Amino acid sequence: MMLLHRRLKGRVRTRARSIGSARRRSAAALVTVTACVATLASAPAGADGAGRPAYLDARAPVAQRVQDLLRRMTLKEKAGQMDQIAVARIQGDCEWSGGALNEACMKTVLDDYAAGSVLSGGGMGPQKNTPADWARMVNSVQKYAVEKSRLHIPVLYGVDAVHGHNNVLGATVFPHQIGLGATWDPGTVRDSGAATARAVAATGIDWNFSPVADLARDQRWGRYYETYGEDPLLAGTLAAAAVRGTENVRGAKKVAATVKHFAGYSEPSNGHDRVPADVSVRYLQDTLLAPYRSAVEAGARTVMVNSGAVNGVPATSSRYLLTKVLRDQWDFKGVAVTDWEDIRALQTKYKIAADYPEAIALAVNAGIDMAMEPYFAKDFTEGLMTAVRRGLVKEKRIDEAVGRILRLKLELGLFEDPYVDPGEADEAVLGADRELARKAATESQVLLRNEDGTLPVPASAKKIVVAGSYADDIDSQAGGWTIGWQRVPEGVELPGTTVLEGIRAAAPKGTDVVYAAAADEAAEQARTADLTVVVVGEKAAAEGEADSPRPELSAGQQALVKSLKASGKPVVVVVLAGRPLALGDAAGTEGLLMSWLPGTEGGHAVADVLFGAANPSGRLPVSWPKKTGNEPMYYQQLPGTNGGAESSYDAAYAFGAGLSYTSYAFDSLGLVRSSVRAGEPVQLKVTVSNTGRRDGDLVVPIHVSRPSSDVLAPAGKLVAFTKVRLEAGQSKTVALTVPARVLAVTPGDIDGAGAPRVEGGAYVFTAGGRKAELTVR
Numbered sequence: 001m002m003l004l005h006r007r008l009k010g011r012v013r014t015r016a017r018s019i020g021s022a023r024r025r026s027a028a029a030l031v032t033v034t035a036c037v038a039t040l041a042s043a044p045a046g047a048d049g050a051g052r053p054a055y056l057d058a059r060a061p062v063a064q065r066v067q068d069l070l071r072r073m074t075l076k077e078k079a080g081q082m083d084q085i086a087v088a089r090i091q092g093d094c095e096w097s098g099g100a101l102n103e104a105c106m107k108t109v110l111d112d113y114a115a116g117s118v119l120s121g122g123g124m125g126p127q128k129n130t131p132a133d134w135a136r137m138v139n140s141v142q143k144y145a146v147e148k149s150r151l152h153i154p155v156l157y158g159v160d161a162v163h164g165h166n167n168v169l170g171a172t173v174f175p176h177q178i179g180l181g182a183t184w185d186p187g188t189v190r191d192s193g194a195a196t197a198r199a200v201a202a203t204g205i206d207w208n209f210s211p212v213a214d215l216a217r218d219q220r221w222g223r224y225y226e227t228y229g230e231d232p233l234l235a236g237t238l239a240a241a242a243v244r245g246t247e248n249v250r251g252a253k254k255v256a257a258t259v260k261h262f263a264g265y266s267e268p269s270n271g272h273d274r275v276p277a278d279v280s281v282r283y284l285q286d287t288l289l290a291p292y293r294s295a296v297e298a299g300a301r302t303v304m305v306n307s308g309a310v311n312g313v314p315a316t317s318s319r320y321l322l323t324k325v326l327r328d329q330w331d332f333k334g335v336a337v338t339d340w341e342d343i344r345a346l347q348t349k350y351k352i353a354a355d356y357p358e359a360i361a362l363a364v365n366a367g368i369d370m371a372m373e374p375y376f377a378k379d380f381t382e383g384l385m386t387a388v389r390r391g392l393v394k395e396k397r398i399d400e401a402v403g404r405i406l407r408l409k410l411e412l413g414l415f416e417d418p419y420v421d422p423g424e425a426d427e428a429v430l431g432a433d434r435e436l437a438r439k440a441a442t443e444s445q446v447l448l449r450n451e452d453g454t455l456p457v458p459a460s461a462k463k464i465v466v467a468g469s470y471a472d473d474i475d476s477q478a479g480g481w482t483i484g485w486q487r488v489p490e491g492v493e494l495p496g497t498t499v500l501e502g503i504r505a506a507a508p509k510g511t512d513v514v515y516a517a518a519a520d521e522a523a524e525q526a527r528t529a530d531l532t533v534v535v536v537g538e539k540a541a542a543e544g545e546a547d548s549p550r551p552e553l554s555a556g557q558q559a560l561v562k563s564l565k566a567s568g569k570p571v572v573v574v575v576l577a578g579r580p581l582a583l584g585d586a587a588g589t590e591g592l593l594m595s596w597l598p599g600t601e602g603g604h605a606v607a608d609v610l611f612g613a614a615n616p617s618g619r620l621p622v623s624w625p626k627k628t629g630n631e632p633m634y635y636q637q638l639p640g641t642n643g644g645a646e647s648s649y650d651a652a653y654a655f656g657a658g659l660s661y662t663s664y665a666f667d668s669l670g671l672v673r674s675s676v677r678a679g680e681p682v683q684l685k686v687t688v689s690n691t692g693r694r695d696g697d698l699v700v701p702i703h704v705s706r707p708s709s710d711v712l713a714p715a716g717k718l719v720a721f722t723k724v725r726l727e728a729g730q731s732k733t734v735a736l737t738v739p740a741r742v743l744a745v746t747p748g749d750i751d752g753a754g755a756p757r758v759e760g761g762a763y764v765f766t767a768g769g770r771k772a773e774l775t776v777r
Contacts, residue, residue: 058416066406070399072151078402079384080114084158084337086374087141088124099127101140110145110155113377116405117207117370119158120167121340122485122542129169129483131203131425138204142418154414156405158207162226163599164437165199166482170430170495172437172600173478177212178578179444179596181228181621184699185723186241188440193245193257195433201251202428204420206412209258209304211242213291216579216622218632220271222546225479225578225597227266229621230634230655232287233718233742236294243298252420252428254412259295260304261339263321264288268308271631273544276309282711282752284310286745287636293330301334301408305368307342314350316342322367335404337370338363344373357383361392369401434601441598441605446618447659449592454531454570456612456661461530463512464503467522467564468557470576471515471535472500477576479597480542487540496600499535499574502607519560526567533610534561536586537576550628552582561586574606580624580653587652594620612661617697617723619658626652636714649715656701662692662728666768675775678758682738682774686767690726698724702736705764710747716766719743
């Protein structure tokens with residue numbers, strides 16, 4: 001979300017500690033909602049035998065509790081529940097200054113206008129950035145909402161924990177999603193989501209705005225690195241894994257996952273963030289919607305809506321997306337929330353509404369349940385009430401939206417236990433799950449070039465030169481959305497291991513590791529080195545600031561690599577970036593390792609691969625262009641009639657590319673049945689072997705192509721994949737299933753008016769050069 005606030009400073013470094021003893025609650029620190037509502041003057045209709053309102057009876061069905069509470073609420077209170085306000089509006093001077101919570105502003109937001117949710121956007125934390133202080137801050141917000149509002153309804157507290165609990169200093173920072181995409185490993189993604197949820201829960205937060213289910217198809221786009229990749233099946237499978245990890249964890253609280261940004265957010269027409277997309281209905285249905293659907297079906301409780309417009313209609317006001325697709329077709333029962341200030345944008349930016357009440361009506365009638373306002377609680381609440389008075393919104397629709405919000409709060413257990421113990425937060429968060437983060441970062445490493453077996457670094461190497469400023473830059477290694485919104489703020493020291501530190505720790509005894517940050521010194525030192533590792537990349541940024549009209553390695557970095565190549569000694573390039581970068585003069589080195597934005601354990605991960613402690617298993621989740629100007633680039637590009645190489649798919653490194661320190665063979669590919677009816681799943685068996693001398697993990701992708709089809713089809717399309725552990729010399733046969741809907745396409749003419757279906761005819765499945773032919777009847 002776009003956070004137009006002042007950077008909050010004054011963070012302190014804390015020492016990381018691993019999780020120790022089990023959670024212990026401090027009764028003095030915790031106040032339950034039930035105790036608070038005991039102060040209600042009477043027991044109105046719907047009360048239980050003890051005189052409490054029925055909505056507080058944890059034994060009652062959730063639907064009954066929701067209806068009981070809705071009956072008691074005024075229109076103003078219902079409108080407030082549909083509003084989400086930034087925590088900066090209740091801190092300090094309540095004008096983005098940060099600092100301590102301000103009771104007067106809490107009264108306005110949480111009592112007078114009964115806001116149903118509060119969020120901490122990037123950089124919006126407590127005065128002192130420790131897990132315990134986060135827990136105290138969130139507890140205080142909850143306590144005010146519960147004790148001061150008329151019906152004592154707890155708030156939903158949201159945060160963008162998009163690669164670990166990345167806002168909290170000392171929390172383990174995981175690889176960004178693009179790196180996790182390179183693992184092709186749903187298990188690792190699920191475990192990373194669960195680890196993040198545990199950390200988030202320990203600080204009192206119950207709503208995480210993650211995962212991103214958008215597709216990365218334009219390297220210019222600033223949020224490219226927040227996706228799992230360019231392929232809808234890969235992205236959807238991993239997003240679903242992240243949802244399952246988040247939604248099923250049991251930490252100090254339950255945590256709701258959010259699928260975002262629904263839908264088509266990653267298709268800006270000029271490559272810049274939040275620019276409208278123009279896509280065909282066929283492309284929308286067959287490609288863009290697929291990963292969101294997989295994540296929703298995995299059990300996500302919430303969906304965040306695309307800030308942009310699709311085919312001339314802002315997604316926030318699209319009844320087609322928010323009701324017909326999300327609710328009617330996919331049967332989504334959860335909460336749909338906007339992104340940052342997007343309802344107001346319908347009036348101020350898109351100009352499809354005359355005023356704010358009309359903008360609110362457009363969004364709510366389309367299917368929005370909660371507005372990330374996030375500035376003015378009064379404006380939203382009064383605006384929605386005005387819309388009702390004008391007849392623009394029916395109270396029945398408001399009851400539907402508020403009912404979903406209340407159900408979410410009840411399912412998360414907030415009415416029974418909205419607080420956490422701050423005394424346990426530091427132990428639960430600081431340095432937690434570092435080994436998992438290291439594993440995830442290691443699995444994400446993609447070895448793309450290894451001429452003459454340069455890697456792993458031979459034991460005979462006595463001098464290794466490490467060059468480039470990014471080698472010792474933990475902030476850029478962590479990427480955007482780390483402590484602050486854009487990046488780690490100035491003056492804040494992020495705990496972690498840089499690539500330089502990782503290499504020094506991993507180098508064998510007797511090997512001299514020389515760091516040369518300056519280009520001249522690096523070129524001089526390289527002449528007497530056995531190997532030079534040059535770390536290149538791009539500075540951390542987020543959203544629009546991360547847009548890159550020319551996604552290429554900077555001229556200075558290209559010149560540095562060129563000078564190192566001139567030494568005549570082997571050069572390995574390590575790339576720390578959120579997207580593939582055209583390498584220019586930096587291409588053609590002996591080694592190329594794509595490390596993405598690997599987080600605080602990334603230095604160890606890079607070193608483990610360079611020295612051979614880990615056998616690289618990462619594969620590109622995106623395509624790597626040869627040069628700029630070919631964006632957008634993705635492997636599913638449709639065929640054309642121009643015979644030039646650059647008019648078709650011509651990548652420097654193709655989707656799925658990646659090398660290993662061992663060798664593999666695809667021995668056979670077979671179909672369980674060579675003919676199926678349209679709508680039936682396809683079952684395949686693949687036999688693979690490790691023909692080398694090292695154990696390794698092999699990604700097994702299955703692609704499909706059509707000899708002919710009614711509408712254009714790409715040369716290949718990923719329809720199934722798995723990851724197999726193979727010991728040296730071992731063979732395994734794995735079974736994979738292709739669901740029928742993965743083969744479906746929208747039929748018809750240019751208007752793409754039909755529903756997706758599986759066409760009859762011939763299909764050719766491939767895996768590692770092996771083929772199997774199928775007939776669909």
